[in-house]
Amino acid sequence: MTALADIDTPAVLVDLDVAEANIDRFQDYCNLHGFRNRPHIKTHKLPVLARRQIKVGAVGVTCQKISEAEAMIAEGGVDDVLLTYNVVGSAKLQRLHALAGRVTLSVVADSAAVVAGLGTEFAGASQPLSVLVECDTGAHRCGVATPTAARDLATIIDRTDGVRFGGLMTYPPVGSTGAVQGFMSEAIELCEAAGLTVERITSGGAPDMWRAHEAPLVTEYRTGTYVYNDRSLVERGVCTWDDCALTVLATVVSVPDTGRAIIDAGTKVLTSDLLGLDGHGHVLGRPDIRIDQLSEEHGRLVCDGPIGLSVGDRVRIVPNHCCVVSNMMDAVVAVRGTRVEGDLAIAARGQVW
Amino acid sequence: MTALADIDTPAVLVDLDVAEANIDRFQDYCNLHGFRNRPHIKTHKLPVLARRQIKVGAVGVTCQKISEAEAMIAEGGVDDVLLTYNVVGSAKLQRLHALAGRVTLSVVADSAAVVAGLGTEFAGASQPLSVLVECDTGAHRCGVATPTAARDLATIIDRTDGVRFGGLMTYPPVGSTGAVQGFMSEAIELCEAAGLTVERITSGGAPDMWRAHEAPLVTEYRTGTYVYNDRSLVERGVCTWDDCALTVLATVVSVPDTGRAIIDAGTKVLTSDLLGLDGHGHVLGRPDIRIDQLSEEHGRLVCDGPIGLSVGDRVRIVPNHCCVVSNMMDAVVAVRGTRVEGDLAIAARGQVW
Numbered sequence: 287m288t289a290l291a292d293i294d295t296p297a298v299l300v301d302l303d304v305a306e307a308n309i310d311r312f313q314d315y316c317n318l319h320g321f322r323n324r325p326h327i328k329t330h331k332l333p334v335l336a337r338r339q340i341k342v343g344a345v346g347v348t349c350q351k352i353s354e355a356e357a358m359i360a361e362g363g364v365d366d367v368l369l370t371y372n373v374v375g376s377a378k379l380q381r382l383h384a385l386a387g388r389v390t391l392s393v394v395a396d397s398a399a400v401v402a403g404l405g406t407e408f409a410g411a412s413q414p415l416s417v418l419v420e421c422d423t424g425a426h427r428c429g430v431a432t433p434t435a436a437r438d439l440a441t442i443i444d445r446t447d448g449v450r451f452g453g454l455m456t457y458p459p460v461g462s463t464g465a466v467q468g469f470m471s472e473a474i475e476l477c478e479a480a481g482l483t484v485e486r487i488t489s490g491g492a493p494d495m496w497r498a499h500e501a502p503l504v505t506e507y508r509t510g511t512y513v514y515n516d517r518s519l520v521e522r523g524v525c526t527w528d529d530c531a532l533t534v535l536a537t538v539v540s541v542p543d544t545g546r547a548i549i550d551a552g553t554k555v556l557t558s559d560l561l562g563l564d565g566h567g568h569v570l571g572r573p574d575i576r577i578d579q580l581s582e583e584h585g586r587l588v589c590d591g592p593i594g595l596s597v598g599d600r601v602r603i604v605p606n607h608c609c610v611v612s613n614m615m616d617a618v619v620a621v622r623g624t625r626v627e628g629d630l631a632i633a634a635r636g637q638v639w
Numbered sequence: 640m641t642a643l644a645d646i647d648t649p650a651v652l653v654d655l656d657v658a659e660a661n662i663d664r665f666q667d668y669c670n671l672h673g674f675r676n677r678p679h680i681k682t683h684k685l686p687v688l689a690r691r692q693i694k695v696g697a698v699g700v701t702c703q704k705i706s707e708a709e710a711m712i713a714e715g716g717v718d719d720v721l722l723t724y725n726v727v728g729s730a731k732l733q734r735l736h737a738l739a740g741r742v743t744l745s746v747v748a749d750s751a752a753v754v755a756g757l758g759t760e761f762a763g764a765s766q767p768l769s770v771l772v773e774c775d776t777g778a779h780r781c782g783v784a785t786p787t788a789a790r791d792l793a794t795i796i797d798r799t800d801g802v803r804f805g806g807l808m809t810y811p812p813v814g815s816t817g818a819v820q821g822f823m824s825e826a827i828e829l830c831e832a833a834g835l836t837v838e839r840i841t842s843g844g845a846p847d848m849w850r851a852h853e854a855p856l857v858t859e860y861r862t863g864t865y866v867y868n869d870r871s872l873v874e875r876g877v878c879t880w881d882d883c884a885l886t887v888l889a890t891v892v893s894v895p896d897t898g899r900a901i902i903d904a905g906t907k908v909l910t911s912d913l914l915g916l917d918g919h920g921h922v923l924g925r926p927d928i929r930i931d932q933l934s935e936e937h938g939r940l941v942c943d944g945p946i947g948l949s950v951g952d953r954v955r956i957v958p959n960h961c962c963v964v965s966n967m968m969d970a971v972v973a974v975r976g977t978r979v980e981g982d983l984a985i986a987a988r989g990q991v992w
Binding site for chain 2: 294295296297328350351371372374375377378396397399400403422426427428429430431537538539540541542543546548550553554557558559560579581582583584586596597598609610613614615616617632635636637638639
C-alpha cells in the first residue's frame with residue numbers, strides 16, 4: 287500500500303473524508319434553510335465528487351466552461367447543468383447546443399447581444415433554452431446594473447425564439463447578502479409587473495455561504511470552494527484548518543539560512559493567487575512560517591527564529607485559493623487521513639473552453 | 640486554412656516568426672561575447688523550439704524538472720541537460736540516474752545533504768555526475784551564501800564518490816552583474832587554491848540578458864523568457880511589444896458599462912503573476928486599457944474613457960509573465976503573423992516532477 291511518504295512532491299492531496307464532510311455539511315445547511323444547492327465544479331473538476339454532491343442532494347451543478355460540463359455529464363452522472371457564463375461565438379454556441387439535448391441546461395446572459403447569439407443558435411429547437419439574466423449586485427464584473435435593466439433583458443429573452451426566461455442570477459461580492467435581497471426584490475416586482483414569472487433566483491460565493499439564508503429570495507446557491515476550503519476562507523473565519531481538504535505536499539530542498547527554507551512547490555502548483563492575503567499559503571502546524579516568495583518551481587519559507595527544517599523534510603500547505611491549485615496538475619492524490627487511495631485525474635483542465 | 644478568426648478563445652498564440660527571431664538574436668549576442676547559451680526550456684516546454692535553439696548554437700538546455708528534461712530528450716533531440724535544481728528524494732534521484740546514461744547531464748547542489756543524496760545514487764556509476772555548486776549572489780533563494788562556502792562544498796563534491804565538481808551556478812537578482820562577477824572571482828580563487836578547477840560558471844535571468852557580458856567570468860548564460868518575451872521585460876526596457884511572441888487571444892463577452900469590458904481570459908490562462916507590475920497584462924494596441932482584475936475565467940478591462948469594445952470583439956494580450964502562461968494549456972496555437980500553423984502540445988505540464 288502506498289503511504290504518504292511514498293508520494294513524490296510537489297503533490298496536490300485531497301482528503302476525501304474531509305471533502306465529503308464539507309459536502310454533507312453545506313447540503314444540510316441548504317436543506318435546513320430550504321434552498322437548492324448547485325455546487326460549482328470548477329473547484330474540483332472531479333466527476334467522483336460531483337457524483338457525491340448530487341447523491342446527497344444537489345439539484346445539479348454549476349460550470350464555468352463547456353468542457354467542464356461535458357466532463358461532468360460524461361463521467362459524473364450529472365443531468366442538470368447551469369453554465370454561469372455569457373456564451374459568445376459560433377464554436378461555443380454549437381458545443382452548448384450539443385449539450386442541450388443531453389441534460390437540463392441553463393445559461394446566463396447580461397446583454398441583448400448575448401441573447402441574440404443564443405436565439406440564433408437555438409431558434410427552432412424542440413425545447414427552448416433556459417436563459418437567466420445575470421445581475422450585478424456590486425461585484426462589477428458581468429451583469430446588468432439595475433433591476434430595471436434586468437426586467438428589460440428578461441423581456442427581450444421572453445420575446446426571443448429558441449430561448450425562454452429562466453430567472454435571475456448573481457455573483458455578489460463578499461458581505462452583500464442585503465444588496466442581493468434588495469436588488470432581487472425590486473427585480474421580481476418589475477418582472478412580475480411585466481407579466482414575467484421569475485422561477486429561480488441563483489446566487490453564490492463561498493465566503494458568504496453560511497449567510498446565504500440572509501437573502502431569502504434566493505432559491506438556489508452556488509459555491510465551489512466549500513468542497514475543499516482554503517486559506518482565504520480560514521482567514522475569513524468561514525472554516526478551520528481541519529476543514530481544508532486540499533493541501534500541497536512539498537519537500538524541503540534547501541535550508542540556506544537559519545530562518546529560511548526552500549521547498550519544491552512554486553507558482554506552477556500553488557499559483558500566485560493572493561485573494562488579498564499576505565504570503566502564498568499556510569504551512570500546517572507551523573503558523574510561525576510565512577511563504578513570502580514563489581518562483582515557478584521554488585517556494586521560500588521564512589520565519590523570525592530558527593526554521594527548524596532540514597533538506598528532505600516534508601510540509602503540507604493549505605493554499606490561498608484551492609480552485610486554481612487543483613487546475614495545475616494532471617491528477618490529485620486522493621487520501622483519507624494517512625491512507626493513500628490513489629490518483630484522481632482532473633477533468634477538463636488545460637482546455638480552451 | 641484556419642484563420643485567426645477561427646481560433647476559439649481563450650487561446651495562447653505563439654508567433655513562431657517572432658520566437659525564432661528572438662532565439663537567433665540572443666544567440667548572436669552570445670556568440671559576439673564568447674559565452675555559451677543554454678536556454679531554459681521551462682518557458683516554452685516545446686520540443687520544436689528546443690530543436691531550433693540547439694540548431695542555431697545553444698550548447699544544450701536548462702531544465703527545472705526531470706519531466707521537462709525527459710520530454711526534451713525524447714522529442715527535442717536534446718543531448719546536453721543542466722538541471723538547475725537540488726534533486727532530493729529517492730524517486731527523483733532514480734529518474735535523474737536514468738537520464739544520466741542518455742545525455743550529458745549536470746545538476747546543482749547547495750548543501751552537503753544534497754551532495755550526499757547524489758553520491759549515494761551515483762556511487763559506482765561508470766561516469767561521475769557533474770555537480771555544480773549553486774551560489775547565492777543576492778536573490779536569497781537557494782545557494783551557498785559566500786565564496787568560502789562555495790569552495791567548501793566544491794571540496795565535498797570532489798571527495799564524494801559518484802559525482803565530480805562541475806563548476807559554479809547562480810541565478811542572480813536583477814541588476815547584479817557586478818555582484819556575480821565579484822562573487823565568482825573570489826570563489827574561483829578559493830577553489831583554485833584548494834586544487835579545484837572551475838570548468839564552468841553559469842549565470843542566468845532574462846531581465847539582464849543583454850548585460851550578461853558585464854560579468855565576463857560567466858562562461859554560460861541561461862534564460863528562458865527571451866524566446867517569447869513578455870510585459871515584464873517590455874516594462875523593464877529589455878524588448879518591445881513587437882518582440883513578444885506569446886499572446887493570449889480573448890473574446891469580449893460583456894460590456895456592462897461604458898468604461899468596462901469583460902473577456903473570457905482569467906487566472907486559468909493569464910495567471911495571477913504580477914512580477915511587480917500593476918494589472919494583469921497589456922492589451923495590444925490599447926495602452927489606455929488596464930486589466931485591473933482577474934477571476935478564474937473572466938478578465939476585467941477598464942479605461943478612463945469609453946472602452947469602445949463590443950461583445951464578440953477580440954483582443955490580444957501580452958501577459959505579465961509568459962513562462963507560466965504556456966504552462967496553463969494543453970496546447971498553444973502556432974502562428975506566423977496572421978497565418979495559423981496549428982496546435983503545438985505543451986510537453987511536461989501538469990506533472991509532479
